[in-house]
Amino acid sequence: MADVRTYSLIYVVLLVLGTGKFAFFEFLTYELALAGTIILAVVKVLLIAGYYQHLLEEPRAISYMMGMAVFMVFLLTIAAGYSIQ
């Protein structure tokens, strides 16, 4: 388990990243904001899962399982989306 300081630091980073998404759509073009938001969202998810859910400290198999679940979602969404292009 991480210490309180690490948790606090991550909390601040999460708040900044959350604000960043909002700011992107205020100041950047739509495409740039879209790309930037996706990157920030991925970073936020990894920080929460890795440090708050302690996925980094769990058996690697749990990360693989969660990765598999996320893969399934992307598979369904991207393949379905592509099928109507």
Added chain:
Amino acid sequence: MSDLPPMTSVKRWLVTTNHKDVGILYLGTSMFFLVLGGLMALLFRTQLWVPGGTGLLSGGEFNQAVTAHGLLMVFWFLSPVATGFANYFVPLQIGAKDLAFPRMNALSYWFYLASGILIGISFFQGGTYAGGWTMYAPLNVPTYTPAMQATTGGNATILGLTLFVISITVGTVNFLVTIHRSRAEGLGLWNMPMFTWSWLLTVWMMLFAFAALLAALLLLATDRLFLTQYFATEQGSGLLWAHLFWFFGHPEVYIVFFPALGIMFETFQTFTGRRLVGRKWVIIAMVLVAVQSFLVWMHHMFLTTINLEIKTLIMATTIGISLPFDLMVFALIYTMVKGRVRFTTPFLFSLGALVLFILGGITGVFLGAVVLDYEFRGTYWVVAHFHYVMVSGVTALIAGLYYWWPKITGKMYSETLGKLNFAVYFIGFNLLYFPQFLAWETPRRVFHYAEGAQIYHQLSTVGAFVFGASFIIMFATFVYSFLYGPKAPENPWEYSRTAEWAVPSPPPLENWGGRPSYASGRLEFVEDSAAATDGGVAQGEGAAAEAVASHEEEHADHASIWPFGIGIGMFVFFLGLTGITPYLVQFAEARGHSVVGTADDPNIVYPALVALGLAILGYTLFKFGVEQFDAPEMAIAERWPFGGAGNTKMGVWVFLASDVVVFGAVIGAFVFMRLHAGWGNWETIPFASWPGLLNTYVLLTSSFTVIMALVFAERQNKKGLLGAMGATLLLALTFMGVKAYEYGYKFSIGEYWWTSLEHSIYFVTTGLHALHVILGVLIALFMIYRIMSVDAYLEDHRPVEFFGLYWHFVDIVWVILFPLFYLM
């Protein structure tokens, strides 16, 4: 509650959590639904005796019978009968005393039963669902079927299936944790019995596939109950349903077939007296099929408007999935060649299953080719192929019934009757389904067909009754055996190799006298105390946990009434939900909107049932939560690759993996519909982005307070723990307050969830997230009560961590929803 009444007592079956009892409950109930589904089939086969129908059924009744037959057989018979076998035999085969979460196991069963009763009741609520077991959109919503399926019974069918999927999810979590973390010492994955292997892969497929179905059903249920527009628009509704349903539906074929395959492997080994040829390669082939099963779903959509490139790709993956099956079929054939076959009843059924499956598999290759599928789609070719595959699975499952009957009941059956059963079954099966290949031009699901096909349909109908008669023989054989059969020995089959045959028939409550171990390379029973001192190694839990667990194992509980109570609560709640649509219609019409709901008038009984169901759920869940129930982890066990996590924690993670797919599919539905409409043509629903940003801050802060709660729990700081949990609760309520403000604003300007597709997607997706928040609030309230009343979580902080896992997941979902709905 730990006293388990005798098996002759009704109370025993209401309170039991023992895996063997639950297995028997599953097997018995699934047999009931087999008979019910079979009666439906006999009804519509009789209607099909002459072109245009005999008049036995009206058009609507025919549709109901066909639909109910499909749903009952696929969902309420095929998977549950396999679940029954798995409940009974997987713990025995891996050397466990029970499943990891015995009360959850009982809960799975009661949800299953409740869901089945909902289907039964649906017939009396204006008619059950009648749009086919695939429930294609837009025929699955009232807008397009105001006079046909817009019944309260249609709602009950969809909700019954939803409850069934919830039951499956609970069971999936349980089995994955059990098989991965409760294998006897020395029992590595490679050495697991083939039935357990097949079930392990089945539940892995279930985890992801049924989650997609749950998402689809949740959306369909909101359409039917709350009048949202997911499947009622001309903007891709049909394609959306097909993608979601078949993403589940194709793996479902293997989910249904794999346990049957596992039984075939077991029985072939036992009755040829030879180890399965190419065993390792067979396992690899099964893993390949499990993976590939998620890459072929669009071959069910060749006649839709999906593009040719993806059709071609899917055709290749579909043909590809037949290759691992070829390996398995040849392994079975070669096992027979290398061994010495004994034609007992279980073997005959297994061999029959193999023959039927080969025919079913070959005829399926036709459907995998795009061009041929254009011709065959929607015809009796599909019906015949589908039944040759699925009912070959049934054939193997019946082999399992005969194979394990002596173990379950302690009685031998009559081989003569069993073989008679097989002969009638096999003749009936082929007389029923083979003519359907010859009558392939008949369109499925209608009773009008060309007169030239009449002879085939009449043969098929005769076959249906012969096939039905074979089940009467089967039940008679089992009843006779149970009443008058000779006592079964520990192992009636000379060459059976798996651990269930090493204990008495039927097995004792605790399964084993000593602790099963494969450490020496063969099954042995050792004393726990000896094992703890002679070098037995607990995987990842430490010596202290070993000592505690081995002490606690002696006090394992096997009885709790609360799973049954929760089952009743869910049943009443879901039954109430089936009839609330008319109230929603009234609500919409009072606001000047014209909407189409179910045909029935409002009935106060339904809202009352919803309230009663919630009250029962609240009480029983609370009692479930505070009940002292010991289900100790095995002290010494093989746990690769999930050692070090703990059973409950792994269970939470598996549940979250399932929830990722549920939420992901709902979010994917949004992305798909927006792509279909044109990404830039989408109307943003929230009135401003600031409430989304504000709620982002609120939820992130609540994630921080939850993690602080864990820190305080670890430090055994009660005030800190209470404060952090209280802060989390307040932040969650703040989140809900902001959400209510947002929703309220939309309502104030006359915009509701039925207003447009964009509105539906916004309200449902954020509403599903809000539902997760509400569940989190309830859990937090319960935990705060426990901290205040019994100083909970100070000695054992793990529940705080488990709650945190859930709560952070809710936060992660919002990380995705915020930009999707407020910024993009």
